Amino acid sequence: MPTIHLENLIKRYGDVEVLHGIELEMADNEFTVLVGPSGCGKSTTLRMIAGLEDVSEGEIYVDGKPVSHLEPKDRDLAMVFQDYALYPHMNVAQNISFALRLARRPKAEIDKKVREVADTVGLTEFLARKPGALSGGQRQRVAMARALAKDSGIFLFDEPLSNLDAKLRGQMRAELALMSQRVQKNMIYVTHDQIEAMTLADRIVVMHGGYIQQQGTPEELFKRPVNKFVAGFMGMPPMNFLNGEIVERDGDVFVAGDGFDVQLEGEKAATARAHSSKEITMGIRPSDLSFDENADPKKSLTLDIEVSEYVGAQSVLLCKCGSARVMVELNSETPVALGQTLTFAVNPGGVHLFDRKSEVAL
Numbered sequence: 001m002p003t004i005h006l007e008n009l010i011k012r013y014g015d016v017e018v019l020h021g022i023e024l025e026m027a028d029n030e031f032t033v034l035v036g037p038s039g040c041g042k043s044t045t046l047r048m049i050a051g052l053e054d055v056s057e058g059e060i061y062v063d064g065k066p067v068s069h070l071e072p073k074d075r076d077l078a079m080v081f082q083d084y085a086l087y088p089h090m091n092v093a094q095n096i097s098f099a100l101r102l103a104r105r106p107k108a109e110i111d112k113k114v115r116e117v118a119d120t121v122g123l124t125e126f127l128a129r130k131p132g133a134l135s136g137g138q139r140q141r142v143a144m145a146r147a148l149a150k151d152s153g154i155f156l157f158d159e160p161l162s163n164l165d166a167k168l169r170g171q172m173r174a175e176l177a178l179m180s181q182r183v184q185k186n187m188i189y190v191t192h193d194q195i196e197a198m199t200l201a202d203r204i205v206v207m208h209g210g211y212i213q214q215q216g217t218p219e220e221l222f223k224r225p226v227n228k229f230v231a232g233f234m235g236m237p238p239m240n241f242l243n244g245e246i247v248e249r250d251g252d253v254f255v256a257g258d259g260f261d262v263q264l265e266g267e268k269a270a271t272a273r274a275h276s277s278k279e280i281t282m283g284i285r286p287s288d289l290s291f292d293e294n295a296d297p298k299k300s301l302t303l304d305i306e307v308s309e310y311v312g313a314q315s316v317l318l319c320k321c322g323s324a325r326v327m328v329e330l331n332s333e334t335p336v337a338l339g340q341t342l343t344f345a346v347n348p349g350g351v352h353l354f355d356r357k358s359e360v361a362l
């Protein structure tokens with residue numbers, strides 16, 4: 001499979017620069033997800049790789065060769081768009097084989113390829129149907145099969161699941177994960193959905209404001225976000241942020257703020273002590289806060305429940321901690337009432353510290 005290298009990619013529309021020097025390497029057979037909020041530049045990056053947008057500065061290399069001057073058709077890639085763009089008057093088999101027929105491949109070869117890819121995406125029984133008689137998920141699979149039939153080394157996806165309802169999205173996500181293991185291609189996938197990114201990616205690239213914020217495995221991004229943006233973007237329910245100050249008392253290090261005073265341990269305490277500014281933001285994920293009435297007061301948060309959202313086995317509680325809001329999760333069987341004050345133990349390893357001004361992780 002080809003490797004892809006984006007070298008200092010810059011994109012300008014007129015005077016406005018929207019990508020400010022994207023530097024990225026994608027290895028053989030890797031599933032890379034570009035993720036970020038609307039307008040961060042992920043689609044523009046993908047469209048530049050595809051050749052659908054010009055490169056303002058920088059270069060795109062595929063297997064070491066510059067490709068930014070090449071037409072999309074000469075770039076050895078297949079793309080699946082958000083809206084699938086199927087031909088409504090052609091049946092599934094004809095949609096899948098369109099590019100092969102255009103290239104005048106022998107009929108036997110085309111038939112074999114159609115059967116193969118239809119089997120891969122589970123469409124065998126629908127080959128004679130027109131797109132109008134298919135469900136959203138099935139249409140999505142046709143788009144995928146059509147791209148697979150091209151046998152390209154690189155596969156590009158632009159939010160391919162965004163038109164599906166939540167249940168189908170979940171199913172297709174799982175199918176995509178399975179398919180990507182089977183087809184062994186270099187895949188680049190764009191989404192604004194961090195759950196899609198976490199479940200599909202070998203490597204996630206988080207973008208914001210035309211810059212790459214961080215790239216790494218889903219676990220690296222979740223456990224060691226480099227800044228407050230990445231920390232808040234990855235994970236659901238999102239990480240809680242509490243503004244506080246680093247204070248030392250009797251040799252111990254605390255983060256103290258409105259309504260909380262949490263002692264730091266080990267490496268975190270040493271890092272906080274050594275940090276130049278005392279003004280920080282403490283981040284704690286809901287999964288690192290556990291309900292415990294007997295928790296050590298120095299290592300817990302006292303929270304007033306404002307809203308409780310029942311989501312099945314767990315409830316998500318929106319609470320007040322001083323002037324800040326904190327989300328926690330609680331077993332739905334635990335009897336609690338709105339307005340009640342509860343104590344949640346802080347997992348010391350789950351405390352993240354960010355410089356309050358620069359928002360960079362300490």
Ligand SMILES: Nc1ncnc2c1ncn2[C@@H]1O[C@H](COP(=O)(O)OP(=O)(O)OP(=O)(O)O)[C@@H](O)[C@H]1O
Pocket residue numbers: 013018036037038039040041042043044045192
């Ligand atoms: N043709 C254009 N002319 C001017 N600005 C554009 C054009 N296309 C995109 N932009 C701007 O470039 C930035 C990046 O857009 P892009 O579509 O890549 O974002 P995105 O992260 O994919 O967002 P979304 O999830 O909403 O599609 C945005 O600020 C957008 O307004």
